[in-house]
Amino acid sequence: xxxxxxxxxxxxxxxxxxxxxxxxxxxxxxxxxxxxxxxxxxxxxxxxxxxxxxxxxxxxxxxxxxxxxxxxxxxxxxxxxxxxxxxxxxxxxxxxxxxxxxxxxxxxxxxxxxxxxxxxxxxxxxxxxxxxxxxxxxxxxxxxxxxxxxxxxxxxxxxxxxxxxxxxxxxxxxxxxxxxxxxxxxxxxxxxxxxxxxxxxxxxxxxxxxxxxxxxxxxxxxxxxxxxxxxxxxxxxx
Numbered sequence: 001x002x003x004x005x006x007x008x009x010x011x012x013x014x015x016x017x018x019x020x021x022x023x024x025x026x027x028x029x030x031x032x033x034x035x036x037x038x039x040x041x042x043x044x045x046x047x048x049x050x051x052x053x054x055x056x057x058x059x060x061x062x063x064x065x066x067x068x069x070x071x072x073x074x075x076x077x078x079x080x081x082x083x084x085x086x087x088x089x090x091x092x093x094x095x096x097x098x099x100x101x102x103x104x105x106x107x108x109x110x111x112x113x114x115x116x117x118x119x120x121x122x123x124x125x126x127x128x129x130x131x132x133x134x135x136x137x138x139x140x141x142x143x144x145x146x147x148x149x150x151x152x153x154x155x156x157x158x159x160x161x162x163x164x165x166x167x168x169x170x171x172x173x174x175x176x177x178x179x180x181x182x183x184x185x186x187x188x189x190x191x192x193x194x195x196x197x198x199x200x201x202x203x204x205x206x207x208x209x210x211x212x213x214x215x216x217x218x219x220x221x222x223x224x225x226x227x228x229x230x231x232x233x234x235x236x237x238x
Contacts, residue, residue, distance in 0.1 A: 048080040096166035104149045104158060108137040111161045118169055123180075123190045129197040136204040137161065143211040153211060160203060168196050 056065065056073045065073070094102065094110050102110050112134050119130045140157070147154050172180075172193045180189045187195075 045081050048083075049077050052076045052080060096170060099162040099166055100158070102162070104147060104154045105141075105144050107158060107162055108141040108144065111165065112137045114166060115169070118173065121173065122169075122193070125194045126190070126197055129194060129201055133165075133197065133201045133204065136201055136208065140204060140208045140211075143208055147211065153207075157207060160200065160207070165200055168200070169193075 052073060056069075059065065060069070094114055096114065099107065099111055099114065115130055115133065119127050122130060144154075144157065147157075172189060175189045182188060
């Protein structure tokens with residue numbers, strides 16, 4: 001095989017890997033979060049540098065800066081750029097106990113942040129499920145925007161993603177690493193974690209469907225009304 005053939009094969013393999021990850025919700029979310037984090041850092045850098053330059057212009061109109069002043073401004077620009085480049089784009093994730101009381105509308109996003117912080121310490125199959133749960137939480141979030149915090153549906157959502165999910169993951173985290181792959185009652189803690197996360201992911205999907213039932217019924221009713229009013233009217237007039 002020639003060098004050209006090797007290059008073509010490598011390019012095809014790269015495109016294949018890209019195509020494989022396009023449908024992966026976890027990869028898409030990770031890329032989006034990375035892009036958002038970079039955008040926030042660049043915005044902060046731009047604002048800080050602009051403020052330094054404006055301040056330098058104002059001071060220069062009153063007192064000549066000279067070479068030392070110019071060097072000081074350059075140093076401030078470099079320092080601000082480095083500081084905001086390494087500064088975390090988001091604050092620390094909320095502690096699990098705060099998830100019990102956070103507003104229901106903000107709960108999915110707060111739980112997703114907390115769960116994302118636990119992700120690196122979990123086994124690979126569990127990390128995949130964490131990504132899927134993150135997608136489920138993003139889908140659930142708009143449904144909760146119209147939900148009263150005092151309803152039974154809200155209490156059920158809070159119990160699952162604000163209490164049971166964090167408690168379950170924390171229970172696993174407290175198991176010593178050397179015991180996580182040791183069978184106990186026919187299952188390893190790693191397997192128990194994966195099975196539990198599968199149940200939680202499925203339950204969040206069912207909650208989303210239940211909360212959307214009213215909108216689905218309304219859409220279906222309106223669709224039938226439009227058919228009766230316009231399609232049947234066209235047939236009668238023809």
